Amino acid sequence: MDGRTGFAAAIWYGWLMLGEGLAKGLWVTARNFIGSYLSEERLVTVQYPEERRSLPEATRSFPFLVYDGDDPVTGLRCVACKICEAECPPQCIYIVKDKVKKPDATGKLQNQPLIFDIDISVCMSCQICVEVCPFDAIKMDVAYEWSTLDRFEGLLLHKEQLSKPNSYYHKIHPAEAAEVDARLAAARARAAAKSSGSSARPVGVGAATPGSAAARPGAATE
Ligand code: SF4
Ligand code: SF4
DSSP, X not given: OOHHHHHHHHHHHHHHHHHHHHHHHHHHHHHHHHHHHHOGGGOOOOOTTTSOOOOOTTOOOSEEEEEOSXXXXXXXXXOXXXXXXXXXTTOOEXXXXXXXXXXXXXXXXXXXXXXXXXXXXXXXXXXXXXXXXTTSOEEEOOOOOOOOSOSSGGGEEOHHHHEEEHXXXXXXXXXXXXXXXXXXXXXXXXXXXXXXXXXXXXTTTXXXXXXXXXXXXXXXXX
């Protein structure tokens, strides 16, 4: 084989390889296209926004505030301690504590936020605010449809928009919400037992520390 013939053979082989790759790609496309009419598992797209895929429980978008019961004011768990505001890396939380206290879900007077804003155009969904909140008052939402033409006020969420019932938390993160409920119920039971003097726990054991479950019921009533 002379040089010219060898070069022509290499070109031909290259085209053959290219053709084979192309044929394989077309075969995969055709198989999925036709298969999508026969099996839903082959559907890789949905007719959004009419259809939406269900989200995994671990999905997180931006934070929201949890309230117990039916009233977003009295039921709000947040006691305006401002820990989340201080710890938020991009500083997108803004809180002003109300001078007026309100009874919480158990009837005890608690501090409350007068203003609680989160700028979700800055929020990076890191969840640090959730991790540091000692009162399980702030959790990560799964809502992601926030497109707006107003990138300032449209993406600055206020307390009223942020407040969502515990039932919503259960709907989007059922396992996590059940675990939080159990922890809070245990903490309330411990606090009730302690205040009624029936607790057998020795002084100093299980004492409330910032961030502990025992710190939650009535911990911010000063
Ligand atoms: S850390 Fe929790 S209780 Fe404190 S201000 Fe933030 S959300 Fe409210
Ligand atoms: S998720 Fe992160 S960035 Fe967003 S408000 Fe919480 S701490 Fe700040």
